[in-house]
Amino acid sequence: MKEHQEGAVDKIWRIFSSMKLGLVLLGVIAFFSGVGTLFPQADVDPDKAQAVGKIWQDLGFTHLYSTYWFRLILGFLCINLIVCSIQRFQGIYNRTFKLQPPKNRTNIPKKIQETWKGDSESLRNSVQKVLRSRGFKVIFEENDKQWSYIAIKRRWGNWGSFITHLSFVVLVVGAFIGSSMGFKGFLMAGVGTTVPIHSIQVSHGTVKENFDVLINSAEDRFLANGQRDNWYTDLSILENGKVMARHTISVNHPFTYQGVTFYQSSFINGVHLTADIKGQKVPVILEDRGGNYFQAPGTDLYLVASAITSDPQKPSMLFEVFKGMSENAVQSGQLDFGQTIDIQGAYKLTLDGNSGFTGLQVKQDPGVMVIWLGCALLLLGLILSFYWRSILVTGIFQAEQGNQGEITMGVSTGKVVGGVKEVFDRLVREIRAK
Incomplete structure (x- = not known):
């Protein structure tokens, strides 16, 4: 029985020590990573991911990198790299620290002699x-x-490939820590909106923090020559109604609070309106192309902005009003800046100006330091392998x-x-x- 167990262990060890297995696993990972670029990922574009066929969603192609089977393949690759590294360690150590002069001419390399x-x-x-x-x-x-x-000269060059292989293991471990212990989510919010952090749409992980995010402003700025400058979001972090931090983020300039990082990922035009409902002023923010709607309290009327001009000097929108579940609009038209119109006798609506909806990726990654360590090891391994042989x-x-x-x-x-x-x-x- 003991010999049978040892034979099974040896067989498994031989399989995972195979370089061919490592190349196959790398090919499989590269293939599915390529496939992942063809499918919208839920943590980047949740709306497009939701529109993908259900069978592909069930197979995990819209959240590829957090699926159990993709992680399993990465795990097999890590085991393969670890086993191969263990097998090579003694040889590399001997070539570095236990050098023995040759005993006879047959031990002298023949290729260059x-x-x-x-x-x-x-x-x-x-x-x-x-x-x-x-x-x-x-x-x-x-x-x-x-x-x-x-x-021997540059003895540490012997360790280049070993460190490079080790770096991939560290990178995978860091990614696993980030995906299992952190979270990744997305929020789309208009100016003036306060969003509890635990209410955002999460693609994986669980939000444990308890603070609110207030969107002070969201802008799509352009340069004097008409080219886009960047998307900017001014946000505040609130705890128990108190502002704990405030920061303006843009693309490639994120903001981190208590380990939670906010990335600017998208922007949608919108308008800010005021609905006068029987003398009560209600602020309304509508997203371009019917991204959201306003239902006046006590009515079954639904107001959407079907098109919005982005010119801040001449704000204008085309609107439609739907009643109940009807697919046909009961009222439509154009509303310009400062203009007030009557909506089906239920309330009056005034266009106050343009407003923005900001799309933010929200991420907490406790494995980021491990990933940086893996990147440093990878760089060191490549330098030793190619420039310090x-x-x-x-x-x-x-x-x-x-x-x-x-x-x-x-x-x-x-x-x-x-x-x-x-x-x-x-x-x-x-x-x-x-």
């Missing part, structure tokens, strides 16, 4: 001086008839007659030959010249 004759003592001194002057750490081993050495030079001298003999010298190239061969040729020329 040089052999020449000379005096034992002068060759030994020349090898030692040249290699150390070039920044190599040299280890010698000597017996009666021969001596050998191994020299280790160079390993080995050689052996075998006496033939007295102090005379033959030295064989080679260099380990790994996957790169060109630059290493140039370094090796220069070392050989300097050693022979001395």
Whole structure:
């Protein structure tokens, strides 16, 4: 029974230590990530995501990166990277800290190798001086008839690929922490609206904070030449009705409060109106293209703005009024700035000016520091792999007659030959010249 269990463990270990499995998993992740760009994601554009066919929603394509099956694939990739790294660790450690000079010529790399004759003592001194002057750490081993050495430069370059693989694991762990312990949501609100943070539309996670967000202003600003400047939202954080913080955000300039970050993601034109209902003034904010509606209290009349001009100098809107569940408007027309009209004898409506509806992505990600750590490790691993490659030079001298003999010298190239061969040729020329 014990042997059977050990065999099963060995089999699983062999599967997850396969580089082919890692490449397949990377291909699968890349494929579904590409598919995810074709489907609107609920945490970015909830309205478009809701319009996608139900079968695709059920399969998770509108919230791809938080589905259990996508996380499972990422988990398998992490296990694959960890197992491969464990297997390679001892070899990398030995190549860095436990270097052994070659015992015979067969241990000298054959791909790039040089052999020449000379005096034992002068060759030994020349090898030692040249290699150390070039920044190599040299280890010698000597017996009666021969001596050998191994020299390494930029030893930490051996760890480049190991650190790169480790960084992907850290990045996935950080993303998992953020998706499981934080939340991601979206809110669309008009100017003057107060939104409780726990009432926003959340694509994943749970909102545990308890404060309100007041939209002071929302603007779609343009430059003097007519080009769009940016979307700006001035918001306040309220706790028990008291303003705790106030900040203006725009695209690429978010704001964070108590670990919750607000990102400017969209903007929709709107208008601010006043409804006079039997002498009572009621503020009304309508979204362009019928994004919302106003129902006067005590009536079954629904008012929508079917089109709004964005010119702040000449605010105007086209409106429609629907009664009950009817699909046909009972009243429609155009309302200009300052104009007052009667709505079916139920109330009067005045256009006060333009107003904005801001779309904000709201996110709490406790794994963000882990992700930054993963990014730093990835950068370090790439630098070590491509710009700090280790160079390993080995050689052996075998006496033939007295102090005379033959030295064989080679260099380990790994996957790169060109630059290493140039370094090796220069070392050989300097050693022979001395």
